[in-house]
Amino acid sequence: MPNFSNTKPINKRIQIVALAILTTATLAFSIKQSNPKEPMYRIAKIKVDPAQVDQYNAALKEQMTTAIAQEPGVLSYYAVANKKEPSEITILECYADTDAYKAHTETTHFKKYKETVKNMVTSLELQDVNLICAAKQPNQ
Amino acid sequence: MPNFSNTKPINKRIQIVALAILTTATLAFSIKQSNPKEPMYRIAKIKVDPAQVDQYNAALKEQMTTAIAQEPGVLSYYAVANKKEPSEITILECYADTDAYKAHTETTHFKKYKETVKNMVTSLELQDVNLICAAKQPNQ
Numbered sequence: 001m002p003n004f005s006n007t008k009p010i011n012k013r014i015q016i017v018a019l020a021i022l023t024t025a026t027l028a029f030s031i032k033q034s035n036p037k038e039p040m041y042r043i044a045k046i047k048v049d050p051a052q053v054d055q056y057n058a059a060l061k062e063q064m065t066t067a068i069a070q071e072p073g074v075l076s077y078y079a080v081a082n083k084k085e086p087s088e089i090t091i092l093e094c095y096a097d098t099d100a101y102k103a104h105t106e107t108t109h110f111k112k113y114k115e116t117v118k119n120m121v122t123s124l125e126l127q128d129v130n131l132i133c134a135a136k137q138p139n140q
Numbered sequence: 141m142p143n144f145s146n147t148k149p150i151n152k153r154i155q156i157v158a159l160a161i162l163t164t165a166t167l168a169f170s171i172k173q174s175n176p177k178e179p180m181y182r183i184a185k186i187k188v189d190p191a192q193v194d195q196y197n198a199a200l201k202e203q204m205t206t207a208i209a210q211e212p213g214v215l216s217y218y219a220v221a222n223k224k225e226p227s228e229i230t231i232l233e234c235y236a237d238t239d240a241y242k243a244h245t246e247t248t249h250f251k252k253y254k255e256t257v258k259n260m261v262t263s264l265e266l267q268d269v270n271l272i273c274a275a276k277q278p279n280q
Contacts, residue, residue, distance in 0.1 A: 041220055043230060061273045068275040076276035078218070078232055080181055080269035089272065090183060092218055092232055094280075129220035132229065133201045135208040136216035140234075 037097045039075065044091040045125040052120040053087050059120075060089075063113035071107065073100025177237045179215065184231040185265040192260040193227050199260075200229075203253035211247065213240025 048056045060079055067074040073096040082088040095101040104110055188196045200219055207214040213236040222228040235241040244250055 043220065057272050064273050064275040068277060072277065074277075076274075076280045078274050079272040080183065080232070081272050083268040083270055086270070090232075090269070092220070092230075128223040129230070130223055130226070132197050132219040132221050133204050134216075134218050135204040137208060137212065137214075140216045 037099075039131070040095045040098050040101050041129045041131050042093045042095075042101075043127045043129055044089075044093065045123075045127070046089040046091065046121055047123040048087045048089060048117075048120050049122055050087040053081075056089075056117055056120045057081075059113055059116045060091075063109055066109040067104060067107070070109070071100070071104055073097070074104055177239075179271070180235045180238050180241050181269045181271050182233045182235075182241075183267045183269055184229075184233060185263075185267070186229040186231065186261055187263040188227045188229060188257075188260050189262055190227040193221075196229075196257055196260045197221075199253055199256045200231075203249055206249040207244060207247070210249070211240070211244055213237070214244055 064077045064079065068077070075094040075096055077091060077093055079089060079091045082090075095104065204217045204219065208217070215234040215236055217231060217233055219229060219231045222230075235244065
């Protein structure tokens with residue numbers, strides 16, 4: 001008969017190693033899932049009172065340029081208007097992470113913008129998005 | 141009585157100068173209106189068969205990176221997917237001008253992309269847009 005006297009401790013050690021691997025993997029997955037330190041992308045779809053488009057665009061530009069100048073965590077903004085209906089505006093926003101976005105919403109310039117445009121904006125839809133691909137020329 | 145003998149020629153000269161100014165201004169306006177040599181921005185809103193999102197995204201990335209590498213007139217692409225529904229895709233496209241866009245649609249890589257995705261895309265909406273403002277950090 002084979003000697004089984006050492007079998008149990010070996011199995012036990014395998015179980016412990018397997019458990020350790022599983023625990024580490026689970027922990028790593030949990031950290032990754034909750035890690036806010038990755039770029040945050042969002043699309044804002046905004047409709048503005050057609051009579052106040054120029055004033056709205058001026059306030060938007062001021063907010064954007066101030067945020068980029070003062071907040072390293074605000075990475076980029078692209079704001080465009082529908083050619084057929086310039087009061088329909090789309091903004092692609094990118095922040096360093098969710099913390100950078102939260103900090104942005106507490107700034108004086110962001111609060112000033114929200115106050116300025118509150119009677120200009122007729123609808124606002126925010127869509128959180130994931131980046132599929134960004135590709136651009138070196139000079140862009 | 142005042143001497144009117146020189147009045148008519150002076151009025152005539154004023155009329156000629158006014159006509160010349162008007163003609164120049166009209167011509168300049170017409171040239172500006174028809175000048176295609178300014179950046180062309182467009183938003184593409186695409187819905188993809190949810191079962192084929194990964195294949196679609198791969199084809200999209202290949203098209204974008206090839207176009208940027210081979211066509212100086214294709215300036216930038218940003219493609220993002222709705223976090224709640226990854227088959228809903230938005231692309232912000234920028235070309236040097238409308239000629240650059242037309243040339244792009246004739247390229248082998250663009251035609252290959254259209255052929256590859258023709259049975260993946262369930263809806264496509266193109267919206268020509270004007271840039272209101274782009275602002276970004278120097279490293280973006």
